Amino acid sequence: MKKIIRLIMGISFLSYLCALTVLLFFISRGFWSDMQLIEYMKQSSNLVPFKTINGYILAISNGSMNLIIPIKNLAGNVAAFLPMGIFLPYFIKRLNRLKSFTITMTVMILSVEIIQLFTRRGSLDIDDFILNMIGALIGFGLWETMTNRKVRKNAVNV
Numbered sequence: 001m002k003k004i005i006r007l008i009m010g011i012s013f014l015s016y017l018c019a020l021t022v023l024l025f026f027i028s029r030g031f032w033s034d035m036q037l038i039e040y041m042k043q044s045s046n047l048v049p050f051k052t053i054n055g056y057i058l059a060i061s062n063g064s065m066n067l068i069i070p071i072k073n074l075a076g077n078v079a080a081f082l083p084m085g086i087f088l089p090y091f092i093k094r095l096n097r098l099k100s101f102t103i104t105m106t107v108m109i110l111s112v113e114i115i116q117l118f119t120r121r122g123s124l125d126i127d128d129f130i131l132n133m134i135g136a137l138i139g140f141g142l143w144e145t146m147t148n149r150k151v152r153k154n155a156v157n158v
């Protein structure tokens with residue numbers, strides 16, 4: 001039974017990684033810019049925490065934007081990395097510790113943001129990083145809850 005679960009988790013993780021890669025790098029994000037890379041980087045980078053998030057929350061509250069746009073952006077950034085919080089600790093046991101998991105996710109998400117910027121497939125946005133980390137940490141919390149519940153259940157049955 002454990003081998004079947006591991007196989008299902010492996011197939012699920014690979015499917016998730018493929019979908020995430022397509023979402024992050026291959027879905028068109030508007031027009032291809034003809035501007036120089038340095039100019040593109042200046043135009044499409046946000047290093048001010050909560051600037052984008054506050055803008056979306058303001059747009060939701062005052063109705064200045066179609067509601068689906070901010071919800072898709074906010075919830076989508078959280079949901080995109082939530083599965084990492086489950087899959088990574090499952091497959092890499094040393095990532096069962098919050099500190100190691102957080103460091104790994106920080107490096108991974110920052111790498112994605114930088115690659116998106118240099119390939120002009122997105123922007124470097126600190127708010128995307130924050131929302132992605134929140135999603136990953138929610139997933140990690142779910143993983144911890146599931147594994148701790150299983151450990152407690154097994155301890156009671158012994």
